[in-house]
Amino acid sequence: MCGIIGVVRLSKARLGQPLGQIIRQSLEKLEYRGYDSVGLACIVENELVIRKGKGKIKDVSVTQGFDRLNGDVGMGHTRWATHGKPNDINAHPHRDCTGRVAVVHNGIISNYSLLKQELLARGHRFMSETDTEVFAHLIEEKLAAGYGGYHAFKAALMSIAGSYSFLALITQEPDKIFFARRNSPLVLGISSDALFVASDIPAFLEYTDRVVALSDGEVGFIALDGSVVVEDLASARRVDLSGRIRKIGWTPELARKGGYPHYMIKEIHEQPRVLADTVKSLLDDGSYQRAAEVMLSSKRIFLVAAGTAHHATLAARDALLTLGGMVSYPVVSSEYALHALGVEEGDCVVAVSQSGETIDTLLALREFKERGAMVVSLTNMMDSAIARESDLQLYTKAGPEIGVAATKTFITQVASLVFLAAKLGVMNGKLREDEYTAFLKHLEEAPELVEKNINISEPSAKELARILRDRSSMYCLSRGLGVPLAKEGALKIKEVSYIHCEAYEAGESKHGPISLVARMFPVVFVASDTGTFEQLSSNLVEMKSRDAYTVGLIPAGENHTLAGFDYTFTLSSALPVINTILFAPTLQLLAYYLALSRGYDPDKPRNLAKTVTVE
Amino acid sequence: MDSFDSSIRYAVVLCGGSGRDMEPLSVGLPKSLITLLGVDVLTRILQGLKTAGIEGVIVVIQGSEQLRRRALQVGEELGLEVEVVEQGSLREVWGALVAAKNSLVGRVGEGSFLLSYGDIVSTPRFYAKLVEDSSAAGYPVASVVLQKDVTTYGVVKLGSNGAIEKIVEKPVSLDPNMGGYVLAGAFVLPTSIFEFGGEEDGFIGVLNRFAETYTLGISVWEGVWVDLGYPWDVLTASSKLLGELKQSSISIHSRVSPTAIIEPPVVIEEGAVVDHHAVIRGPAYIGRNVYVGTGALVHSFSSLEEGVSIGAYTEVSGSVLGPGTWVGRGCFVGNSVVGMKVVFEPHVTTLSVLRDSEMPARLEPTISNGRPIHKMGSVIGNGARIGANSVLYPSSRVETNATISPNTVLRSRV
Structure with missing residues (x-):
């Protein structure tokens, strides 16, 4: 659970500050994803420069002089330790033996100890205790075998098992950032001034709101000539992005603190507005009708979520019972294996996740789907993995949530799910028309009452x-x-x-x-x-x-x-x-x-x- | 205002005003010169402005020669370019700002400036955060703080974009449509603000008109903040500043008896004497040349300013004793604000526990044993003398230079 960002600057005239500063500011917007160590790498005169250390971004940035680092191609990483203690050495980026390859990674390489033994046996020297470093050495081997940069990157990926989003810089092709995703989020940000590839949209929202959410198994690069290349790793076929670029309509202010001391309090205060946006979208969106139909015709309803979203599904269970007269089964995502035993054809699963990338919920969804369940998802992120893999997509309109503690996404999830329950209630005759009208009136008044209560x-x-x-x-x-x-x-x-x-x-x-x-x-x-x-x-x-x-x-x-x-x-x-x-x-x-x-x-x-x- | 210039180099500090609500403490002493933990309010403000990168300050006064001299002196010590401007007959906050207009526009032209009231007690980051927030937002901002009792402040209503929609002055209670954020008396504003009001206008009216036309953002301050409006605000300010103490500091030029008990964090300044068996429980402040007598008890959240003397077996708790005050043996001074050069003859007792309904505006309850209790001792004006064995009921008031005869039971309410 780390935050990664890669930037290729296309126009120095319009984006003049040092690249290190741009990356540092982007990392600050990703700090919610992890903050035990931080680092960045830039290509300066065809050489790799890496700076990193343990601690919060603002502290390490000062000691390591992030803001003074320049160049046009660079990447950064903020880490939440899984393999190896949080310290200076385990901070990303990691490099190969030759200093020509640097990688950053979010995810877990499940076969890393085997790979590491093999690489050690072949004479590679490891600096860190991380799983990530094996990938740098694998690329090094492919380069030594005569592959070009991009081919070496793709060939190295073939050996990796587990989950990842990777970025890599390779001095052999110094104008490019290579990327790949499997089970860990990665989005492209596209503008005429710069190209971005990051774990989440707030990282580059200051510069663009045109995004492409990458899918699992996609690999590619962004380059100084403005090209964006995405391929399917398995088939090596080029992916056509023309229909996938979305303008998400978020403003840079949404990813700033707006004078508040913390994102959490800012987001608490945003609740009346995002709740109003969500309630409005509920009434306009035909997907809820379809979701209610799917749920009504299914044998059983499972509500799969983790953390705060799980609590929203508990509220949904109660609403389905009181408004819709239906019994449903909330499942904590990480416990899916047990509950999957009872899932069969004709069941329905409602998967709820703010990011749409929660790995436990994603795995649960896949397992339930495999067993024949229909999947309805409720996320806050268009084109997220969970949304893409579900049969029906519902969205909350909470905007970016940067505070680690979920606040505005909770109330918008509850609003959406309770609305869904009421729809169901009308359809199966448990809720009279006048009761439904009264319910809607209460829901529409909710944003104003939330504001008063705050x-x-x-x-x-x-x-x-x-x-x-x-x-x-x-x-x-x-x-x-x-x-x-x-x-x-x-x-x-x-x-x-x-x-x-x-x-x-x-x-x-x-x-x-x-x-x-x-x-x-x-x-x-x-x-x-x-x-x-x-x-x-x-x-x-x-x-x-x-x-x-x-x-x-x-x-x-x-x-x-x-x-x-x-x-x-x-x-x-x-x-x-x-x-x-x-x-x-x-x-x-x-x-x-x-x-x-x-x-x-x-x-x-x-x-x-x-x-x-x-x- | 076509584009907002957020590089802020100049500030205006408003130190005029009669300070009527602060009486009797403000009789003969402008509010901005009240001393807290050895530093007067104006100096604290100028230090904060210096930290925020301000280079020049216009201090607006109303006739006080004392303030003029102090402002210039502190400016010189801090390396700030200070100009003192006389407010004259212009009234209130807006009048004071209008008085500074010519000097200000001469310095910053169509740019922006920082405006601060002169009776704000805070920590140095207060102004720096304001300047940073304005610069990050790219528009003018007002510093705001959250208050439970909003009845004496200007309450801001935030719009859905997070900027100020309107300001309502001194509402009768906390309004669910408005909330508890109030103006904290510091702003980053463009000089074009002068186009929004004439000499006779009220500042809040001007700000409201400005906010209708332009975005006026907020900078939420969560740290120490007290507006010195009423005498008990001095207690709140002192206890909040003491609450920030993270470690003790004891001057090598002080004398602390080896049998005295000192519980950190405390500050003991140069020339102070803490006599045998005295107990000081931090956080507490013992100023320059203070004398703490044998067996005396200074409880937490007390501040003894320069030259204070407390006699043997006297107890001081949660109080501020102004410079040069002398307290005889065996007194109890609790939750009280005592001005300069006050004399307590021996065995004076101040009472302090109030009924909830008797709480003065904006005084925060003390948390004792996990429950809030309302406490307010006496407010005693500069130069007063309290006779031996007197008992002062909670929230009593003694006027400047008044003399209370021995054995008096005083029930005058503040």
């Missing part, structure tokens, strides 16, 4: 964070339709503030977890499902009687008995299925301010990267 919650979330900052553990409880959000809230708090936070159905307290509760133990109640308030009240009392510090997210203006929290967020609300969307930002804000008040950077949680592209 505005009203933010100062309180910051204050509450000051009160809770020294705690090491807390609970986040709910009942009924509120449980998925409680789980998502607990995940947010864990991942950015490092406070252990556990979510469970509030009725479970007496079956074990309440034994942890002592004086001042924080317990957050997500009271978004009005139908459960009576039971939730008794759960609150049992926590208060143990002197817990109780926090409530409760609907405003409701005539209910739920009161007596130590700290209360009174929020605008709608139907319980939609409250998951409306209440989510409050927990995101609490997680964000807990991180700040504990002195952590919420954009760079330790041990985490955003897009999980390795198993």
Whole structure:
């Protein structure tokens, strides 16, 4: 899970800054993919110059002088360690024995130890402990055998098993960046000033929004003469790109912080707008009708996702049950092998992934498809691997999400899935027309209510964070339709503030977890499902009687008995299925301010990267 | 404004204004010269501007010779080109800016400048981040901070593009349609702002008109920030600055008894004396030539400014004691703001725990044992004298140079 970027500058007149600076700025936009070490390589007067080191981009950039490096062809890498500790030597790019080949890599080479033994036996010297370095030496061997640069690159790929997106610089053909992808994302960015190849679009969004998403098994190069060549590795056939260039319509501002100190808080504040965009697209998009038809006619529905997207599918399960009267099976992507045993012809799988590149979800989808299931995908990225491999594509309109903690993609995923459930409900007669109309009205009003809830919650979330900052553990409880959000809230708090936070159905307290509760133990109640308030009240009392510090997210203006929290967020609300969307930002804000008040950077949680592209 | 020039070399700092809400602390002392942790507010601002790469500063004052001299002196020490401009009869923020117009336009022409209020307490990165954000955005920006109690500030409403849509001054409560981001008193603006208002206009009105026509972005500041409007803001500012202390610093020219207990982080300046068995719990600040008597207890988040003396067995907690203040033996001073050269005769007690309903505007609760408690001691004007054995009820106010007789029970509310 690393970020890679390659740049070929075509016009010095219009893109005048040093290439090292352009690459460094691009890497900063990819830092969410990993940030334990960083490096870049440029071709300067037909020689390779490599600079790299352990640490955050802004620190290594200063010590290594990234911004002073010039040239017209270069590439960079920000690393999230899988093989070999994060240190200066294991930082990418890696080179061969001769210093004529440099490679950067995202993914895992599964046969690297065998390859490494063979290469060592043939006299190659290895500098690092990484799997990546074998690829540089393989290219070196092919060059020694008389292959040209591009052919050597392709021939070396033939030996590689596992997942990869590779970039390579080879001094023999100093005007080109070679690339290849298999199971790890790679996109081309095309403009008249420069050509880009990167793990994700924000890397080059400052310069162009014309992109081509590469498919698995594609290989090629971008060159100083402006040429973009893509081939299918297996068949060696040239791929026609003319129909695949998309203008995605994202502006450079979307990948900037806009005056906020972190992407996470900027993205929390973007939620009203992206939710409005998503809701609008739902109503205009015929794909939801088709997806609902597929789901309705299928024997069983599996909802496959990981992390935050899994919590969105839990909300979908509940909505399918309450609005559509249908039972569905949420599956955590990494557990797909077990669940696949029960999949057969006539089943349907809904795969949900922000990036559309989550490797576990992709593998699950392939396995389920293989067994005859129809695949519907919901992603935030056009042409992503998961979208391409599914029978029906649905999209959220969240725009680029750079903060590692998913925020705006969660609420847009929930909106899309709940809408899908309501469509289904109408089609199978569980939801009356007037109920559906009322539901749509609530959904259309949701962006405005989300904005109000953000505005009203933010100062309180910051204050509450000051009160809770020294705690090491807390609970986040709910009942009924509120449980998925409680789980998502607990995940947010864990991942950015490092406070252990556990979510469970509030009725479970007496079956074990309440034994942890002592004086001042924080317990957050997500009271978004009005139908459960009576039971939730008794759960609150049992926590208060143990002197817990109780926090409530409760609907405003409701005539209910739920009161007596130590700290209360009174929020605008709608139907319980939609409250998951409306209440989510409050927990995101609490997680964000807990991180700040504990002195952590919420954009760079330790041990985490955003897009999980390795198993 | 056809194109926005984001290279910022000049700043305007507004130090005029009567400081009426800050009384009695501002009687005879402009707000910008209040000392916090040994450094006055104006010096802190000029240091911050220097860090942000500012080369020249126009300081606007209203009649204070003290401020004029201080501004020029600090400018010289920091290597900043400082010009002092008199605000005269022009009123409020916009009037002060209009007073600086000629000097400013003479320096930057149609370019941009940094504007800062003169009563902002922050850390040096505050201005640097503002300049960086403006430069990254390529348009004018206003620094904003998140506040729970917004009733005394200018609240900004952000549009869907993340820029300021409008500003509402001193709303009655937190409005769900507006949110909690308020103007932090620092801006990067083009000189074309002067086209948006006449001499009699209000600054917020001018900014609103400007924001209707051009993009006015935000720079969200998460660090230390306090607007010195009310006396208790001095307490908030001091405790936030103390909260930033990461390590102790004890001058070799101080004298700390080997039996004193010092819990880091503390700053003990040159010439300070900490006597036998005194206890200082950090974060705390002990200024130049301060005397801490035998067995005295200085609790965390206290600041004893230059020349303060506290007698034997006195306890100071969460308070700021202004320069030259003298506290006799056996006193308790809690959550109080004490001006310059105040005298506490022995055994004076200030009370501080308030009912929630009695909280003054924008005072943040203290977190004690994981729960918020509202505390506010006394506000005591410069040169006052509090008689022996007096008891001051929570949020009492003692006027400048007032004398309170011994054994008084004082209930005057701030």
